[in-house]
Amino acid sequence: MRILIVEDDKKIASFIKKGLTEEQYAVDVCYDGEEGLYWAEQSDYDVIILDIMLPKKNGMKVCKELRENGINSPIIMLTAKDAIKDKIKGLDEGADDYLTKPFAFEELLARIKALLRRNQQYKTEILKVADLEFDTLNHKVRRAGKEIILSGKEYALLEYLMRNKGKSVKETMIIEHVWDRNFDSFSNVVNVYIHHLREKIDRGFSKKLIHTIRGVGYFIKDDEGSV
Amino acid sequence: MKAVFKSIKFRLTLWYVGTLALIVISFSAALYVKLEKSHEKNIESSLEAIAQGLKNDISEAPHKMLQDILDKEKEREVPLNPVYIQVLKIGSKPAGEVAAKSNLLKGKTLPLFKTKRLAENVPLFKTISDKSIYPFPLKVIGLPVSIGTNKQYLIEAASPLRKEDDALDDLVEALFVLDPVLLIVALLGGYFLIQKTLTPVRNIVLSAKKITAEDLSHRIEAVDTKDEIGELVETFNDMISRLEKSFIQIKQFSSDVAHELKTPITAIRGMSEVILRKERPKKEYIDAFKNIVEETINMQVIIDNLLFLSRTEAQDVRYSFKTIALDEVLLEVFESMEILAKEKKVRLILSRLQQVSIKGDRNLIKRLFSNLIDNAVKYTHKGGKVEVFLERNDNFARFSVKDTGIGISKDELPYIFNRFYKADETRHRDGGGSGLGLSIVQRIAQLHKGRIDVESIPDKGSTFAVFLPIQD
Numbered sequence: 037m038r039i040l041i042v043e044d045d046k047k048i049a050s051f052i053k054k055g056l057t058e059e060q061y062a063v064d065v066c067y068d069g070e071e072g073l074y075w076a077e078q079s080d081y082d083v084i085i086l087d088i089m090l091p092k093k094n095g096m097k098v099c100k101e102l103r104e105n106g107i108n109s110p111i112i113m114l115t116a117k118d119a120i121k122d123k124i125k126g127l128d129e130g131a132d133d134y135l136t137k138p139f140a141f142e143e144l145l146a147r148i149k150a151l152l153r154r155n156q157q158y159k160t161e162i163l164k165v166a167d168l169e170f171d172t173l174n175h176k177v178r179r180a181g182k183e184i185i186l187s188g189k190e191y192a193l194l195e196y197l198m199r200n201k202g203k204s205v206k207e208t209m210i211i212e213h214v215w216d217r218n219f220d221s222f223s224n225v226v227n228v229y230i231h232h233l234r235e236k237i238d239r240g241f242s243k244k245l246i247h248t249i250r251g252v253g254y255f256i257k258d259d260e261g262s263v
Numbered sequence: 264m265k266a267v268f269k270s271i272k273f274r275l276t277l278w279y280v281g282t283l284a285l286i287v288i289s290f291s292a293a294l295y296v297k298l299e300k301s302h303e304k305n306i307e308s309s310l311e312a313i314a315q316g317l318k319n320d321i322s323e324a325p326h327k328m329l330q331d332i333l334d335k336e337k338e339r340e341v342p343l344n345p346v347y348i349q350v351l352k353i354g355s356k357p358a359g360e361v362a363a364k365s366n367l368l369k370g371k372t373l374p375l376f377k378t379k380r381l382a383e384n385v386p387l388f389k390t391i392s393d394k395s396i397y398p399f400p401l402k403v404i405g406l407p408v409s410i411g412t413n414k415q416y417l418i419e420a421a422s423p424l425r426k427e428d429d430a431l432d433d434l435v436e437a438l439f440v441l442d443p444v445l446l447i448v449a450l451l452g453g454y455f456l457i458q459k460t461l462t463p464v465r466n467i468v469l470s471a472k473k474i475t476a477e478d479l480s481h482r483i484e485a486v487d488t489k490d491e492i493g494e495l496v497e498t499f500n501d502m503i504s505r506l507e508k509s510f511i512q513i514k515q516f517s518s519d520v521a522h523e524l525k526t527p528i529t530a531i532r533g534m535s536e537v538i539l540r541k542e543r544p545k546k547e548y549i550d551a552f553k554n555i556v557e558e559t560i561n562m563q564v565i566i567d568n569l570l571f572l573s574r575t576e577a578q579d580v581r582y583s584f585k586t587i588a589l590d591e592v593l594l595e596v597f598e599s600m601e602i603l604a605k606e607k608k609v610r611l612i613l614s615r616l617q618q619v620s621i622k623g624d625r626n627l628i629k630r631l632f633s634n635l636i637d638n639a640v641k642y643t644h645k646g647g648k649v650e651v652f653l654e655r656n657d658n659f660a661r662f663s664v665k666d667t668g669i670g671i672s673k674d675e676l677p678y679i680f681n682r683f684y685k686a687d688e689t690r691h692r693d694g695g696g697s698g699l700g701l702s703i704v705q706r707i708a709q710l711h712k713g714r715i716d717v718e719s720i721p722d723k724g725s726t727f728a729v730f731l732p733i734q735d
């Protein structure tokens with residue numbers, strides 16, 4: 037899942053990025069409103085964390101313009117003011133949630149997860165495909181009851197595939213949602229990670245879950261039926 | 264209910280009616296007394312005329328029967344009032360024997376005057392009360408008459424001072440009715456007038472009640488008169504505007520303070536929480552602590568600066584200004600700033616250093632110098648140049664810092680001295696301050712009765728100049 041942070045205070049931006057990266061999210065950071073607007077329109081973020089007091093263009097305006105331009109990524113506003121008026125205004129401009137500074141990091145994490153869930157209409161914390169179980173809460177993956185240890189990127193890739201189960205996802209979409217913008221799009225990294233995932237998940241099972249459609253992309257599904 | 268009695272309307276009406284009552288009553292009383300006096304005078308002169316007439320008659324015809332003379336006197340009666348006349352023999356024994364009396368006295372006599380006080384041709388008056396003669400007091404005149412050498416008489420004539428259906432009674436009656444009516448009319452009129460005058464005041468109170476600290480946007484409706492009330496409304500509205508302005512400033516200020524302090528707290532809390540989520544290599548802990556210390560120092564600086572500003576604003580610090588050599592202080596500050604400039608690769612040049620002393624506080628002046636030089640270095644790109652000048656003019660010292668930095672746009676120039684104001688361009692720079700530096704510079708200049716000037720062209724550079732008066 038890919039997250040954009042728009043926050044002018046470098047220290048705050050950096051701890052959020054660090055914490056979220058460790059949670060296997062792909063995180064980009066911008067330091068002012070215009071830059072934030074640009075990046076949010078460039079790629080399809082799963083969540084945008086938007087500070088209100090920003091140089092060049094404030095968070096409210098960025099939020100409003102994003103919605104006007106048809107960008108529907110969920111937005112969490114960060115504000116140092118706790119005036120109710122500001123909160124209401126933020127939500128009016130199209131934000132999905134807000135957090136008042138200072139906030140607990142766990143709280144931010146919980147809000148992000150809630151937004152991801154809401155947006156993709158998953159009601160549970162556990163994603164399932166056949167006998168493969170993916171617990172987003174404590175980062176545990178099991179197949180047929182046996183725990184599988186995954187690396188950070190493998191984990192993020194699998195989460196993305198499972199959240200889109202049954203649908204084919206293009207390599208470019210995977211890159212957008214799993215890697216941050218420093219990703220070199222000419223490499224065959226996706227290919228390599230799909231290979232690793234197959235090794236860990238499908239090896240030894242007669243029923244293969246991860247499928248490739250040549251030249252199109254990948255999908256995960258629980259039976260041999262059509263896509 | 265109590266409030267009614269305390270209201271201006273009530274008290275004014277009371278005062279006004281009370282005063283009016285006093286005036287009306289004393290006027291009525293004076294009128295009454297005056298009329299009574301003149302009535303008495305009238306009676307006295309009528310009685311005197313009668314007595315003198317009688318005396319003449321008696322003197323002219325000393326042999327005529329007294330009673331006959333007296334009977335003729337009827338014609339000279341005071342109009343409307345009865346007159347009682349008697350003539351007494353005096354000077355011979357027995358004194359006071361009645362020689363003649365008018366019919367009206369019928370068997371009664373008027374009391375005798377004390378003969379000792381009687382003198383020829385000098386009438387005497389007294390007031391008697393004899394209910395058997397007349398129900399009201401009587402005025403009596405006594406006039407002695409001598410005929411020949413041995414015959415002496417006393418003429419006495421009396422007439423009532425008052426009678427039933429007297430004009431004075433009518434007056435009293437009239438006043439008793441008229442006075443209260445007058446007062447009631449005055450009361451109603453006065454009350455109405457006061458009410459009319461006070462209605463705008465009432466309106467002011469009503470609209471003033473709508474104005475609270477939360478909502479100062481209301482104004483008292485203007486009355487279209489240019490009188491005292493109109494002036495009052497105007498003054499009120501001016502005051503509310505000023506209040507509103509300062510409330511907005513306070514609100515803005517406290518929200519700025521909150522923002523400015525919450526930012527480092529958010530960083531400290533978040534950083535610590537993320538670090539504590541799992542075991543980490545030692546280096547990560549060290550970095551985190553370094554960051555936390557840095558943020559804590561930031562907060563401390565902000566708090567110190569804010570305290571400085573609010574203390575000097577409330578004027579609860581008294582600085583004892585001493586003569587200080589600005590050139591020495593500047594040299595000291597300049598040397599400490601050179602390191603910073605070198606780090607940033609900005610050329611820092613002391614272009615002019617004239618000897619000049621002012622009365623001031625050494626630490627404050629140091630702070631003023633270093634804040635301005637710090638800004639110039641901070642907001643100038645690598646390879647740029649910062650020049651510092653200290654000059655002496657006739658009445659003041661001029662300290663200026665000229666840089667070739669990023670400059671300040673026209674739109675932002677008016678705000679840079681505001682607390683927490685940071686130009687957009689500089690907001691997210693590393694090491695960007697809290698936006699209090701220039702507020703402090705300005706305050707220090709003010710404390711020294713000086714002023715500060717700025718000229719700036721974006722992307723070309725800025726010049727900040729401080730003028731400090733030289734007092735001797």
Ligand SMILES: Nc1ncnc2c1ncn2[C@@H]1O[C@H](COP(=O)(O)OP(=O)(O)OP(=O)(O)O)[C@@H](O)[C@H]1O
Binds near residue numbers: 639671679684725
């Ligand atoms: N020499 C300069 N050149 C360009 N901009 C300047 C200069 N001096 C001040 N400014 C602008 O004015 C703003 C206010 O300056 P001020 O010194 O009050 O705050 P600061 O430097 O941001 O923070 P602090 O001084 O509290 O550390 C700055 O943020 C900057 O945008």
Ligand SMILES: [Mg+2]
Binds near residue numbers: 634696701
């Ligand atoms: Mg400064």
